[in-house]
Amino acid sequence: MLKECGGIRKVVLKLGRTDLRRGIDGLASIIRLEGGMDPLEKGTLFLFCGTRTDRIRGLLYEGDGYLLLTKRLSGENRFKWPRKAADMRLVTREQYLNLMEGFEIESSIREVTASAETREKPEKK
Numbered sequence: 001m002l003k004e005c006g007g008i009r010k011v012v013l014k015l016g017r018t019d020l021r022r023g024i025d026g027l028a029s030i031i032r033l034e035g036g037m038d039p040l041e042k043g044t045l046f047l048f049c050g051t052r053t054d055r056i057r058g059l060l061y062e063g064d065g066y067l068l069l070t071k072r073l074s075g076e077n078r079f080k081w082p083r084k085a086a087d088m089r090l091v092t093r094e095q096y097l098n099l100m101e102g103f104e105i106e107s108s109i110r111e112v113t114a115s116a117e118t119r120e121k122p123e124k125k
Helices: 025-035 094-101 118-120
Strands: 008-015 044-049 054-059 066-072 088-091
Touching: 025 044, 025 054, 025 094, 044 118, 066 088, 088 094
Parallel strands: 008 044
Antiparallel strands: 008 088, 044 054, 054 066
């Protein structure tokens, strides 16, 4: 379910480290107090990562109740979880899929464009 994210309209990451021993009420309070967001927003998946990056927790409100998800990777696999900040961040579908596949959410591949000087100079032979 986490890879396809069917029925999920938005994905929000809680950056940094979160105590994953918290349950639904504890994670909902983090969303409300630290993120200033509404944990009752239907179709929004909130994701959290603890100290160990082999597992994440998700909280999703489905309209009639919460769904508490835990994903633990096997072997030496790890999530590339952003650790630099401790705030909440809305991610795109592409960034979410990158995270679920084990890549960083920010692509290290950048589009390269030629400078004006390079385009104007004809190639010498």
